[in-house]
Amino acid sequence: MSSRYSDNGSSSSQEARAMERAPLMAPHPPKANQLSIRTTSNNARNINIMVLTVFLSSIGFTLMMPSMYGYLNSVNPKYGDRYNGWATAIYSFGQFVASPVFGYWGNRRPTIEPVVFSLVIALIGNALYATCSSFGQAFIPMIFLARFLVGVGAGNVAVCRAFASEKSDISNKTQVMGKMSGAQGAGFVLGPALGFGLTYVHFYIGSLPVSKFTSPGYVSVLLGIVNIIFVVIFFRDQPSSVTPISSPVVQSINSVQDEEVVAIKKPEGPEEDRLAVYISIYLFAVVISIFAVFESIMAMMTDKYYGWGPRANGLLMGCSGVLSLVVFFAISTPLIKKFQDRKMALFGFFNLFIALLFLASYDNGPFNWEKGLPKWQLFIGAVFVSIGYPISSSMMYAIFAKILSPKQQGTKMGWLTSGGSLARMLGPLWATALFVDVADDVLYLTCAGLTASAFIVLCIFYKRLAPHSDYINAQIQKDQQQQQQDDMSHDDDYNDYIENYNTTPHGGSIYVRDDDLSISQ
Structure with a gap:
């Protein structure tokens, strides 16, 4: 019994000494915007x-x-x-x-x-x-x-x-x-x-x-x-968490300052939806495979139909690359926040599907609609690829990053990268076999079917590819903290105003309203 009271007394005395050492007028914590900027x-x-x-x-x-x-x-x-x-x-x-x-x-x-x-x-x-x-x-x-x-x-x-x-x-x-x-x-x-x-x-x-x-x-x-x-x-890099100081006074002062030196501790939530992870890897592999086919077959196809060499092919690929960079740049700006990731991914897959339909020549087999591949058809197909690839690949990165638990993403990001590497490795092999041994229209229509399957799968599992609940909770917590800091900032402004008024030589009376502070002399 005495030991229990002794422990409580010791704890109380430690807290008291900590409170005595704390300054009576603690410095104002940094403003929320200052912490955010740093x-x-x-x-x-x-x-x-x-x-x-x-x-x-x-x-x-x-x-x-x-x-x-x-x-x-x-x-x-x-x-x-x-x-x-x-x-x-x-x-x-x-x-x-x-x-x-x-x-x-x-x-x-x-x-x-x-x-x-x-x-x-x-x-x-x-x-x-x-x-x-x-x-x-x-x-x-x-x-x-x-x-x-x-x-x-x-x-x-x-x-x-x-x-x-x-x-x-x-x-x-x-x-x-x-x-x-x-x-x-x-x-x-x-x-x-x-x-x-x-x-x-x-x-x-x-x-x-x-x-x-x-x-x-x-x-x-x-x-x-x-x-x-x-x-x-x-x-x-910054550590993910620190051990808080036990003193309630110091802890209350430092609670606002912790964001300056460490990231907010990630919420403990459920693991990610594994089915959504596997679906995302499949969708990403489809994107990479289609682009790898486009890159590897383009020179063979232009040589077959137009007799182009490295210079003409380089010009075509260079123009396509510039257009892709413009799209990539647009995605990296705040403008992208106006659109949902999954809807943008569907738009990207749709562009790839249209591109592959244009790149097919339809000059043999069951079609035999045209002679060779008209250049205008090639250019339109290249434009749709240059738009569809950066959109679909970027959106799949973002979707995958959001469906994962935010705690530790390294291993599963490795899965995604491995899926893309496997597609980049195997895609040109089967594409070359189809192009050489079968026909280029069969190749591109096969790729179009693969892209259509990705579009359908994304539609079916649209809700399963929603962001992880921890991100939603963390955003709510962040908004609440921001509101508390804004309230503290408002209180600081009010206290400064009172202090300035009490030190003015003219005196006066104070009228406080909900939306304003004013002095009448």
């Missing part, structure tokens, strides 16, 4: 570094595309036709394997660890790519290993997406994920353009040749070093 600024800087990482990783995927075929043929004229497809696919296989691993790592450890490690792996792969011609008979195994390592390094995209999703709330998540998608799209567009410019490079560093074949590897090494420097110097 928190938003820190998160925005970290997210932008993740966006930079995704951008440079996308460049690494496409930088070698214009010259890798020639690189293989420079060692053996038969290597290009035999191994180019496999050298391209093995990159996606590396990303497919590594994405869930890095995502899981990002859940368990600080984000910077898997990001820096993956960048180092990619740097080693790019350096090996630049020098693998010196391995003689082992050239093919070395170039496969190099592309695999670069693909493994690209698995950090899962970590970057998870971080950006976790550091954004439901009010700006679509905008943030749109920025992430735009960075990836920009890398896919600028990578081949930069690779084409490197085809004019030829000099030596000592005994090492820097040619149109090896320079993409060396440039990727430099970009990787720059990326590592930016991450190490400027990336400052």
Whole structure:
């Protein structure tokens, strides 16, 4: 009995001493907008570094595309036709394997660890790519290993997406994920353009040749070093929670200030809907597969119908890429908040479906409606692809990020990235088989049917793809906290007014109304 009273007395005395040490007039807490600005600024800087990482990783995927075929043929004229497809696919296989691993790592450890490690792996792969011609008979195994390592390094995209999703709330998540998608799209567009410019490079560093074949590897090494420097110097992740101070006085003062140094502790809620997760991965894989088919078959198709070479194809793909970048940019602006993610995704799939109908030639088989593929039909199809792909891919990123529990998204973001990598790896293989061995109209109509299936699945499970309840609860909590801070700010203004009035030499009487404060002399 005495022990219990003794403990209570000790606790009361500690609280009393804490209250005595607390200042009588505690400084006013920072205004809500000041806290928001500082928190938003820190998160925005970290997210932008993740966006930079995704951008440079996308460049690494496409930088070698214009010259890798020639690189293989420079060692053996038969290597290009035999191994180019496999050298391209093995990159996606590396990303497919590594994405869930890095995502899981990002859940368990600080984000910077898997990001820096993956960048180092990619740097080693790019350096090996630049020098693998010196391995003689082992050239093919070395170039496969190099592309695999670069693909493994690209698995950090899962970590970057998870971080950006976790550091954004439901009010700006679509905008943030749109920025992430735009960075990836920009890398896919600028990578081949930069690779084409490197085809004019030829000099030596000592005994090492820097040619149109090896320079993409060396440039990727430099970009990787720059990326590592930016991450190490400027990336400052914040812990998710802190242990509160037990003193009620100090705790009440610091409760408003905690947002300045830590993110709000994520609410504990139910796990995400697993069926919605799998459906989202399927829908995302359809988007990536359709775009991979468009990229891989376009040159073969234009050569077949128009006899176009790399310059004309580059112009077509460049114009399509510019249009896609414009759409990506629009999605990354606050304008996108006016539209629902799922409705925008349906709109994106509809555009892809229309594009594939235009790209089919209808000149053989059961159709035989036209001779060849008119150029106007090709251009319209390319326009619809350039609009549909950025919308559907960005919206699927946003939908997936919102249906996940906000606590730890790394592993499941790895699943999404692996699904896209698998589609990017397999899509060109079956598309080439259909184009060469069957007919291009069968190919594009098959792709149109695949897109239609995605549209129907999205309609059927429309409600299942709604945001996770934790995001809704967190937004309600955030609005309530904002209201409380606004009320405190109003009380502070009122107290300042009273203090100023009491110190005025003229005196006067105070009339207080609900909507105004005034003095009558």
